[in-house]
Amino acid sequence: MTDLVVTLQCPDRPGIVHAITGGIVEAAGNIVELQQFTSPDTGQFFLRVQVEGPDVETLQFAIRRAAGPYDAGFEVHDAQRPTRTLVLASKAGHCLNDLLFRRRSGELPIEVVSIMANHDVLRSMAEFYEAPFTHLPVDASTKKAFEDEVRRTVVERDIELVVLARYMQILSPELCSFLAGRAINIHHSFLPGFKGANPYRQAHTRGVKLIGATAHFVTSDLDEGPIIEQNVVRVDHSMDVAKLMRKGQAQESQTLAEAVRLFAEHRVLPDGDRTVIFR
Amino acid sequence: MTDLVVTLQCPDRPGIVHAITGGIVEAAGNIVELQQFTSPDTGQFFLRVQVEGPDVETLQFAIRRAAGPYDAGFEVHDAQRPTRTLVLASKAGHCLNDLLFRRRSGELPIEVVSIMANHDVLRSMAEFYEAPFTHLPVDASTKKAFEDEVRRTVVERDIELVVLARYMQILSPELCSFLAGRAINIHHSFLPGFKGANPYRQAHTRGVKLIGATAHFVTSDLDEGPIIEQNVVRVDHSMDVAKLMRKGQAQESQTLAEAVRLFAEHRVLPDGDRTVIFR
Amino acid sequence: MTDLVVTLQCPDRPGIVHAITGGIVEAAGNIVELQQFTSPDTGQFFLRVQVEGPDVETLQFAIRRAAGPYDAGFEVHDAQRPTRTLVLASKAGHCLNDLLFRRRSGELPIEVVSIMANHDVLRSMAEFYEAPFTHLPVDASTKKAFEDEVRRTVVERDIELVVLARYMQILSPELCSFLAGRAINIHHSFLPGFKGANPYRQAHTRGVKLIGATAHFVTSDLDEGPIIEQNVVRVDHSMDVAKLMRKGQAQESQTLAEAVRLFAEHRVLPDGDRTVIFR
Amino acid sequence: MTDLVVTLQCPDRPGIVHAITGGIVEAAGNIVELQQFTSPDTGQFFLRVQVEGPDVETLQFAIRRAAGPYDAGFEVHDAQRPTRTLVLASKAGHCLNDLLFRRRSGELPIEVVSIMANHDVLRSMAEFYEAPFTHLPVDASTKKAFEDEVRRTVVERDIELVVLARYMQILSPELCSFLAGRAINIHHSFLPGFKGANPYRQAHTRGVKLIGATAHFVTSDLDEGPIIEQNVVRVDHSMDVAKLMRKGQAQESQTLAEAVRLFAEHRVLPDGDRTVIFR
Incomplete structure (x- = not known):
């Protein structure tokens, strides 16, 4: 079982958490940890999700599609890789x-x-x-x-x-x-x-x-x-x-x-x- | 603008965060703060979401529908009410x-x-x-x-x-x-x-x-x-x-x-x- | 029984603690707490002694005599007085x-x-x-x-x-x-x-x-x-x-x-x- | 210049600090650090003094004489010796x-x-x-x-x-x-x-x-x-x-x-x- 970490950043807009978690569901991932924050100063939205299940490419593909409309920068990391x-x-x-x-x-x-x-x-x-x-x-x-x-x-x-x-x-x-x-x-x-x-x-x-x-x-x-x-x-x-x-x-x-x-x-x-x- | 807090608890199952945030989107709510945790000891899933926008009844209705399949206990609180x-x-x-x-x-x-x-x-x-x-x-x-x-x-x-x-x-x-x-x-x-x-x-x-x-x-x-x-x-x-x-x-x-x-x-x-x- | 505090400050010289505690013995005082420090930067000696027994005037008199040769500034306080x-x-x-x-x-x-x-x-x-x-x-x-x-x-x-x-x-x-x-x-x-x-x-x-x-x-x-x-x-x-x-x-x-x-x-x-x- | 530590313990009695510091003066020692405490529970007096100047034997001899009347247990340590x-x-x-x-x-x-x-x-x-x-x-x-x-x-x-x-x-x-x-x-x-x-x-x-x-x-x-x-x-x-x-x-x-x-x-x-x- 792989253990992945997604970090993501974009201008805050309603629906973003729902969209990203939708991508994770689609990739058959299970959320182990999720934290998010919107900076009141900059209006920027920040997300970190730890996901069990899919491989890096599958999750990357799903997140890219889900995050598409949000102009988000994101990364998917293999948590096992030092x-x-x-x-x-x-x-x-x-x-x-x-x-x-x-x-x-x-x-x-x-x-x-x-x-x-x-x-x-x-x-x-x-x-x-x-x-x-x-x-x-x-x-x-x-x-x-x-x-x-x-x-x-x-x-x-x-x-x-x-x-x-x-x-x-x-x-x-x-x-x-x-x-x-x-x-x-x-x-x-x-x-x-x-x-x-x-x-x-x-x-x-x-x-x-x-x-x-x-x-x-x-x-x-x-x-x-x-x-x-x-x-x-x-x-x-x-x-x-x-x-x-x-x-x-x-x-x-x-x-x-x-x-x-x-x-x-x-x-x-x-x-x-x-x-x-x-x- | 109201400020609501949802707390929720249920046996952990994939898709639960996506489902609940879907309910929030549907109620036209904006997530201000979201924390979740799955207890490895009991397999229990815990969620707290702070939401701006809808009134208590609208959000309650949406969460009830979204949480339905998950056998979840939840509460919606008005954060302004002491x-x-x-x-x-x-x-x-x-x-x-x-x-x-x-x-x-x-x-x-x-x-x-x-x-x-x-x-x-x-x-x-x-x-x-x-x-x-x-x-x-x-x-x-x-x-x-x-x-x-x-x-x-x-x-x-x-x-x-x-x-x-x-x-x-x-x-x-x-x-x-x-x-x-x-x-x-x-x-x-x-x-x-x-x-x-x-x-x-x-x-x-x-x-x-x-x-x-x-x-x-x-x-x-x-x-x-x-x-x-x-x-x-x-x-x-x-x-x-x-x-x-x-x-x-x-x-x-x-x-x-x-x-x-x-x-x-x-x-x-x-x-x-x-x-x-x-x- | 009175409870007094002596604070004292002077250029550091050997014998000062012995001299002051001698004054306290002479005034029939019992030392409850004693702290001292010599600043390596300034060569200044600092002392605080808490004493049971004598009244303020008796202790002041004894400390004045004991501290005489050391060019010390000192004060005797009644610890019970706010x-x-x-x-x-x-x-x-x-x-x-x-x-x-x-x-x-x-x-x-x-x-x-x-x-x-x-x-x-x-x-x-x-x-x-x-x-x-x-x-x-x-x-x-x-x-x-x-x-x-x-x-x-x-x-x-x-x-x-x-x-x-x-x-x-x-x-x-x-x-x-x-x-x-x-x-x-x-x-x-x-x-x-x-x-x-x-x-x-x-x-x-x-x-x-x-x-x-x-x-x-x-x-x-x-x-x-x-x-x-x-x-x-x-x-x-x-x-x-x-x-x-x-x-x-x-x-x-x-x-x-x-x-x-x-x-x-x-x-x-x-x-x-x-x-x-x-x- | 040697750096010595004296630790001492005895039933509390007036005059003990004055007596011990007298021993240190006699041994031509300079007090660098001095702490003392009397336990209200046991009536026991505790002392630690850090002294510059004399060698171990000289200070030991002086402290033994000074502490004699007080039934005190004491030790003199060379602070440089690990x-x-x-x-x-x-x-x-x-x-x-x-x-x-x-x-x-x-x-x-x-x-x-x-x-x-x-x-x-x-x-x-x-x-x-x-x-x-x-x-x-x-x-x-x-x-x-x-x-x-x-x-x-x-x-x-x-x-x-x-x-x-x-x-x-x-x-x-x-x-x-x-x-x-x-x-x-x-x-x-x-x-x-x-x-x-x-x-x-x-x-x-x-x-x-x-x-x-x-x-x-x-x-x-x-x-x-x-x-x-x-x-x-x-x-x-x-x-x-x-x-x-x-x-x-x-x-x-x-x-x-x-x-x-x-x-x-x-x-x-x-x-x-x-x-x-x-x-």
Whole structure:
């Protein structure tokens, strides 16, 4: 029995749910999960349906016919097929370790096709988890080569998701634009607070009582991309910057992993500068 | 423009969502919100749809026809009509104050038809919020009279929801059974831990690091009814029982208010000993 | 038996805890609670000790002698005496209601000496809780008169704490400076995110997944004063601005009440732009 | 410069803090952190002081003299020396992975002297983290041999802490008693709810809205030992037992790691069936 996920988006009009579910009935599918939302701001309608039964082509055909009159964009995904993922990393291993461990334990439906890092320190971790690892140093003269390699990998290896697991380098506007809607970054603050460098230092200086982590889509506007997931944890005056960093790491790992899970399960639908999340 | 809520329950069968949304289309309704769930344990299908447009009778007629072949139980509610509520209280005022304040501020779509209390101390609070208040002492000899009055009020005043806002008296099995599925209690612990009397004392003795509150449907099996909402808050070794009680009150108020909101918005569907909550 | 609180602050030097506890022994006091902290940033030492036994004058005398060589600023408070409080309010009643309810239930050790509001809508609430209420309209021409009245009340009525319970007016730099270290505001966002007006609208536009509330000392730099307490609550894409506001109110009330409790129990010690909180 | 931790426990009597801090002054120590607590239930006084300056012997000598009249039990620890730890594991790797990763990143001040497991599946993980791993099968006939080996390791290798990282076997009362106060277990529920086997199944059956994890000292009374740390995470009706297990794993890892950190930093002082935690 196959397990499929349909995601669909169109201007809201009466009858759309009925039409789409009609397509599913026609394809002999059984609805396992259905969520829908109409954005009052944009008038846009969003739908996610999980369907048992038909194969991808049959369902695609039926949905195309059903959605025809609604000017809808839609996708049909095989829920059993893991999302092909490229991870960009640097020196800090907590997010990468968490992603790789959760993938191995079956919690994250992703396939880590490749890890690219601008330092070599996480190679043994990648090897332990049997994930291909490439080290490419990044400086002013080699940044373009690194980004070209990212782009080449995405194209040639059919990458669906790029995860910046504390990669720490700013991507060029061109690469951001190329990866729009399929690259997730983890920022180590509760955005929009403490954008940019050293958020834990900023948090310490400001004396906040909670620190946070934010997983968001990468855009060329630094730390301004649509937010997918956020978490916070309580801190107090006795914690210096180093302690905030240690305390924050678990939040970063968990927030990024949750965002990756949501994306890989096709639960994240972009709505302008925001995201619709069907949990 | 009316705003209606349909809740529906039946054995799961393919085509049910399509059929019901067909009824909505036919009644010229527009779906604002739709949630559904099939319980893998019981094979039962649950649906909640929020619909703009038709009046109650038109939608009821259309849903009845659409749902006919599915052996479904359903209800159509007018979302603008507040839920008629009877509150049972005792001496502690924090939950009652919270309910009345949130009702007045428009957060809770309930109408407090009557407050019945076994002590007279909360009368002035009820009067301030312009809610009818009746004091009926409860002891071994008068308990039956109190419960008869509850029952009479429910019947004659069309009460849809009975809220035990720290009422502290155990209801008779007969009254529990009469109120099945429409009475919500707040228990001041994270159930199933610390059932029965003095949960904060029990929590202190056990040395837990979080204390909680649980809103659940009343059943004759004490503190065992289906859970609607739970919350916890962190405590530490330095807090004695009195401090746990003070610290717990905000959780109790908030947990009960949230459960009442969910019920009054028709988001709580009983599924045997558990609840389906469509947030 | 009296219950006293000593708070003390000085440049850190070895022996200070020993010296102060020596003063307490000499005054025949028993230490019930003791917390201390040395700020690595400023080298400043902070101490809070709760002491049973002596009267205020005896302990003050002993601490003065013990602290002499350390160039320390200190205060001795009678823990049984409620903190004399002036509340500034406007139209929204949730924070005021929460403060008044918690004061009545004994949770907040404050005495609400006066409530001043620029609208008259909360008068009945104040009357119900038997708290003096003054309505003084505020516009460009009367703002100075209102602020003069605040200042006069603080001086003549021995006000120790001014609480801005969603007061919504910006205080003049002169009044901020006059109230430095003794005025607490609640801002309806997780600062430093969404400073200024309409934070819930800002939060909606940015698409954050958690909204927050921040209680902070008032300074002339808007929403930049030292933070005392913060909380957040999870939200999702389906919530419009009005829902965010409703959802956020419970956080605002609770965050402000907690900050007021901490202040009234002498647990908040300012450390430059930050606060040391001895819970 | 050394960094020492003193923990001390005795019947409460006036002057004890002054006496101990006098010992520290005498040893030319500087107090970095000091927490104290008197249990109102048992009248027992608890103290933790972090001290810079003297070596272990000098401080021990001074504290012994200062504490002499108070009938106090105390310990002086070198805060730089990692706690010698034996980990017991089985098949599930999430807690072990988390402990080993946090140890490597410097977050957990422990030395993993040995890992003993009743299955061989986690060997490669141990090897990756360069932690000695011993596989000893456990059944009715070999259980005693396994426990003898635990006991031998504890004695001969100077083990200070035994961590049951989802070990899943019940220890004999003799071993529990031998390890009293120095063995930490992680139970995958919010105790006292759902003791014993299959807590996630129990949680699903009961329909709770939050699931939890509890780290506690091991005693012969199953899941009844003094609690060190607890956490919860929100779940809903749509999650089956398998999903609850996946969702709970992050809580288990984090809760156990936090308990181990607190223990290894000498912040956990047993107080009968409860614990005093100096964070």
